[in-house]
Amino acid sequence: MENQSTEEKKGGKCGGDYKHLVLGKFTQETTQQEIDDLIKGYANLVSLVPPMISFRWGKDVSQENLNQGYTYIFESTFDSTEDIAEYVAHPAHVEYANKLLPKLEKVIIVDYKPVAVHP
Amino acid sequence: MENQSTEEKKGGKCGGDYKHLVLGKFTQETTQQEIDDLIKGYANLVSLVPPMISFRWGKDVSQENLNQGYTYIFESTFDSTEDIAEYVAHPAHVEYANKLLPKLEKVIIVDYKPVAVHP
Numbered sequence: 674m675e676n677q678s679t680e681e682k683k684g685g686k687c688g689g690d691y692k693h694l695v696l697g698k699f700t701q702e703t704t705q706q707e708i709d710d711l712i713k714g715y716a717n718l719v720s721l722v723p724p725m726i727s728f729r730w731g732k733d734v735s736q737e738n739l740n741q742g743y744t745y746i747f748e749s750t751f752d753s754t755e756d757i758a759e760y761v762a763h764p765a766h767v768e769y770a771n772k773l774l775p776k777l778e779k780v781i782i783v784d785y786k787p788v789a790v791h792p
Numbered sequence: 793m794e795n796q797s798t799e800e801k802k803g804g805k806c807g808g809d810y811k812h813l814v815l816g817k818f819t820q821e822t823t824q825q826e827i828d829d830l831i832k833g834y835a836n837l838v839s840l841v842p843p844m845i846s847f848r849w850g851k852d853v854s855q856e857n858l859n860q861g862y863t864y865i866f867e868s869t870f871d872s873t874e875d876i877a878e879y880v881a882h883p884a885h886v887e888y889a890n891k892l893l894p895k896l897e898k899v900i901i902v903d904y905k906p907v908a909v910h911p
Contacts, residue, residue, distance in 0.1 A: 692850070694865065696815070696900065716909035731811070731904025734873055737880060739901035746813065746904045754853055761856060781815065781900070782858035785850025785865045790835035 689726040689750035691786050693757055696743040698779040708745075711773055715747055721765035724756035725749055742779060757784055808845040808869040810905050812876055815862040817898040827864075830892055834866055840884035843875035844868055861898060876903055 699708060716728045726749070733744045751757045760766055774780065818827060835847045845868070852863045870876045879885055893899065 691853075692865075693854075694813075696902065712909055727908070729906035729908050731906045733902040733904055734810075735812075735901055735903040736873070736877060737901050739899060741900045743900060743902060746811075746902055746906075748906060754855075758855060780858060781860045781862060782854055782856050783815065783852040783862060783865055784854040785852055787848035787850045787865075787867060789846070789848050790831055 689752040689756075691751045691753060691757060691784055693749045693751060693760070694781075694783050694785070695747040696781040697745045697747070697773075697777045698742040699745065699776055700778045703776045707776060711776065712747075714769055714772065715749075718760075718765060718769060719749075722760050722763045724751055724759050726751060743781065754784065808871040808875075810870045810872060810876060810903055812868045812870060812879070813900075813902050813904070814866040815900040816864045816866070816892075816896045817861040818864065818895055819897045822895045826895060830895065831866075833888055833891065834868075837879075837884060837888060838868075841879050841882045843870055843878050845870060862900065873903065 712730055715730070719725050719728050728747070728749045730745065730747045733740045733746065749760075751760065831849055834849070838844050838847050847866070847868045849864065849866045852859045852865065868879075870879065
C-alpha cells in the first residue's frame with residue numbers, strides 16, 4: 674500500500690485503512706435540496722483535502738427500528754489517524770463542518786480500523 | 793455480481809452492496825473477555841447465516857469527542873435488504889443477538905447502500 678499512488682488509492686473501491694464515520698439526523702427544517710447540496714459538498718472535500726481518500730454515503734433503510742433517529746451515514750477513508758487529524762483541522766473541512774453541523778439535530782462521529790475476525 | 797459465487801464474494805475485501813452497521817456501547821460490567829468472545833461469535837455468524845457475506849469490526853479511535861459513547865463498530869455486508877431481513881430472522885442470529893444485546897448499554901443499527909458522489 675505504501676507505494677501505491679494517491680490516484681490508485683482514490684480509485685479503490687474501499688479506500689484507506691481507517692474509516693471516518695458520521696451518522697446524522699437532519700433537523701426537520703432542513704430541505705431535501707439542502708441535504709443534497711451538503712452531500713455534494715462533503716464529496717467535494719476529497720478534492721480539497723489531500724489525506725481524504727474516498728467518500729461514500731447512504732440513507733438508512735433498516736427495518737429493525739434501532740436507528741435512534743440517525744438516518745444518514747457518511748463514510749470517508751484515510752490511511753492513518755494522523756491523516757484524519759489533518760483532515761479535521763483542514764480549513765476546507767472546518768468551513769464545511771460549519772455548514773453541516775447546524776443542520777444536524779444529532780450527530781455521531783467515530784473513527785475505526787475495520788478488521789476481520791477468523792473464528 | 794449476480795454470477796459471482798458466494799465464496800468469491802466472501803473473499804472480497806468489501807463484501808456486498810449493503811452495509812449492516814451496529815454501533816454499541818458495552819455496559820460497564822462487561823469484561824474484555826466477554827467482548828472478545830462476543831466479537832468472535834459475531835464473526836462466526838458468517839459461517840452460520842448464508843446471506844451474510846462478510847464481517848469486520850473496529851474500536852473507535854476518534855479524537856473529536858463526538859462518539860456519544862459508542863465505542864465499538866460492527867459492520868457486515870449483504871447483497872440486498874431482503875438478505876438482511878433473512879439474516880435478522882435467522883435462528884443463529886436471534887440466538888446471538890440475545891447474548892449481545894443485554895451486554896450493550898446503547899445500540900444503533902443502520903442499513904445502507906454506500907454510494908459515491910462525483911461532484
